Amino acid sequence: MIENPFYSHEIHGDYDVVSIGRLDLEEGGTIPDCHLAVATFGTLNEAKDNAVLVTTWFSGTHQIWRDVYIGPEHALDPGTYFIVVVDQIGSGLSTSPHNADGPNAALAMSDFPHVRIGDDVVAQERLLREHFGIDELALVVGGSMGAQQTYEWAVRFPQKVRRAAMIAGTAQNTPHDVLFADALVAAITSDPGYAEGEYKSNDDVVAGLTRHAGIWAVMGFSTEFWKQEVWRALEFDSKEAFMAGFLEPYFTAMDPNDLLTQAWKWQRGDVARHTGGDLAAALGRITAKTFVMPIDEDMFFPVRDVEPEQRLIAGSELRVVHDVLGHLGLFGVAPTYMPQIDQHLGELLAAPA
Amino acid sequence: MIENPFYSHEIHGDYDVVSIGRLDLEEGGTIPDCHLAVATFGTLNEAKDNAVLVTTWFSGTHQIWRDVYIGPEHALDPGTYFIVVVDQIGSGLSTSPHNADGPNAALAMSDFPHVRIGDDVVAQERLLREHFGIDELALVVGGSMGAQQTYEWAVRFPQKVRRAAMIAGTAQNTPHDVLFADALVAAITSDPGYAEGEYKSNDDVVAGLTRHAGIWAVMGFSTEFWKQEVWRALEFDSKEAFMAGFLEPYFTAMDPNDLLTQAWKWQRGDVARHTGGDLAAALGRITAKTFVMPIDEDMFFPVRDVEPEQRLIAGSELRVVHDVLGHLGLFGVAPTYMPQIDQHLGELLAAPA
Structure with a gap:
């Protein structure tokens, strides 16, 4: 715990x-x-x-x-x-x-x-x-x-x-969803800080969780979301600011093993x-x-x-x-x-x- | 070199x-x-x-x-x-x-x-x-x-x-393409074997190149490609075999810095x-x-x-x-x-x- x-x-x-x-x-x-x-x-x-x-x-x-x-x-x-x-x-x-x-x-x-x-x-x-x-x-x-x-x-x-x-x-x-979740999982588990699930804090896995957020950016939103800059509705000035101010902190606050438990379930x-x-x-x-x-x-x-x-x-x-x-x-x-x-x-x- | x-x-x-x-x-x-x-x-x-x-x-x-x-x-x-x-x-x-x-x-x-x-x-x-x-x-x-x-x-x-x-x-x-390529780049550069571009062999980065292939699987092919199991036309028996026998070796043979040079260009x-x-x-x-x-x-x-x-x-x-x-x-x-x-x-x- x-x-x-x-x-x-x-x-x-x-x-x-x-x-x-x-x-x-x-x-x-x-x-x-x-x-x-x-x-x-x-x-x-x-x-x-x-x-x-x-x-x-x-x-x-x-x-x-x-x-x-x-x-x-x-x-x-x-x-x-x-x-x-x-x-x-x-x-x-x-x-x-x-x-x-x-x-x-x-x-x-x-x-x-x-x-x-x-x-x-x-x-x-x-x-x-x-x-x-x-x-x-x-x-x-x-x-x-x-x-x-x-x-x-x-x-x-x-x-x-x-x-x-x-x-x-x-x-x-x-099957496409399985592959998508595979990519999300790999982003987290490949972080050396993940330590095969025995990290001391989610902060140890911030790089992996950030990459995980980066893949969500590509698949979680539509191409039109990005093209139309819909993130402006959330009062960000750039897509970089939206990533750094919204999508990345959203996921980096979370527990890696918890997300992986959910991903395993989702895939099946x-x-x-x-x-x-x-x-x-x-x-x-x-x-x-x-x-x-x-x-x-x-x-x-x-x-x-x-x-x-x-x-x-x-x-x-x-x-x-x-x-x-x-x-x-x-x-x-x-x-x-x-x-x-x-x-x-x-x-x-x-x-x- | x-x-x-x-x-x-x-x-x-x-x-x-x-x-x-x-x-x-x-x-x-x-x-x-x-x-x-x-x-x-x-x-x-x-x-x-x-x-x-x-x-x-x-x-x-x-x-x-x-x-x-x-x-x-x-x-x-x-x-x-x-x-x-x-x-x-x-x-x-x-x-x-x-x-x-x-x-x-x-x-x-x-x-x-x-x-x-x-x-x-x-x-x-x-x-x-x-x-x-x-x-x-x-x-x-x-x-x-x-x-x-x-x-x-x-x-x-x-x-x-x-x-x-x-x-x-x-x-x-x-912008969506930029984010997609960001995710590809991060898959490679996050590999400790990448060593900030000073690896001794692309084999040192095989894990990162494999994750890079995994993201291509999600975006490079359509959802229908996977659902219809079109990879069977390439004489594979499963999507896992297709990944391990085609898409992963396709990319792991390549040079990480070369791919990154191309990705930087693509994004711009x-x-x-x-x-x-x-x-x-x-x-x-x-x-x-x-x-x-x-x-x-x-x-x-x-x-x-x-x-x-x-x-x-x-x-x-x-x-x-x-x-x-x-x-x-x-x-x-x-x-x-x-x-x-x-x-x-x-x-x-x-x-x-």
């Missing part, structure tokens, strides 16, 4: 850390005492039918959902819904390599086991049932790796998911492992009313990778989100982004399911 | 290395005795009006043009044209960091000066004029960085260029520096009959970055090349690629100019 001030209430505001006990992992390891960080908004009604689960993306936490997606002016309105945002395993707030201690001490740092999207979803289901008494969800929604978790929920627990919205992600990770997201590799059969299990929402400028979850999956989901709709930022449009920087998300999620929540 | 067997006649076949003498560089340095590697095909006619200049791309040499683009079955037919392929400065065959010796010894390795696309074109013009007695070109053609050189030729020496074909490249490099390709930043004015100087030929699946020279430049060239035509490989379609792997190139170049060469 090492101290990293980024993973704190000071940075991430209010959240609870809840133990769900022992979690046996799909890949064979075990987390003896799995903790999930969870932030809630609104109140569970008596019928317990107004719960919305939000899942988180690579490097993201409940914070961005709280700050951008959730509020009285949004479809995810805490006045109507009980919104539960669960930070993924390896997020740095839930059980993660850098914070493993006590009963999890044997999992610290490079000893952390491989975790899969399915493990997160099993953990989340237990948290909702045992801690909140929630047995069904009005909506599961997530972006990117959060979309992977949402697919997993809809396939694994179809009777519990009334509606599902997958933003900028796929049910089955693509695949609901078809429930059906012996048959993606159509897996997606055929979904009974939720489903909106599949790729971002049109996404460089690594392009619409054409997303749409064939959507077509395998009965009664689903493809709702393309238009955003020049590309994948990292998920940050909600463009003023035209959230109105689209709210429109789609609002329609979905209003639909019978 | 270090020995690198990749840059040899054994690997690259027949070519001559011609001294063009002292080359004063745009950035202020000097190459005391600049050598250009040049491969020719066909015969210069008496009127000296059948010369075609081919310029080379990042990491590429005359070899790929000889093997894929030039021949009696192609538009670039040595039976009709005198085809001169000039390897760029920093290519490893022409004067480059790893081979600087004799009068250039002070430029070896990390002491190599910054070279620009314009320096290559000035050097090529001198080579053609002084060594071959060529004063005008029936065609200048190149892909990627070769397209950058072709733009530079058409803007800088309009009276010498009757026709120009720019494949998969731009006249003015984009911009014909508008001739006109105080006015791209329209620069492209307005072109009198060549011009075909601009982006590849539709190119991840980093997308059609939408290329087309606005094409529209600034009087009488030019946009000829989009369709290739699922993306940028590295330039390798000519798809059986549908060369027929398109031959069609376009054949029409261009047949057009009055």
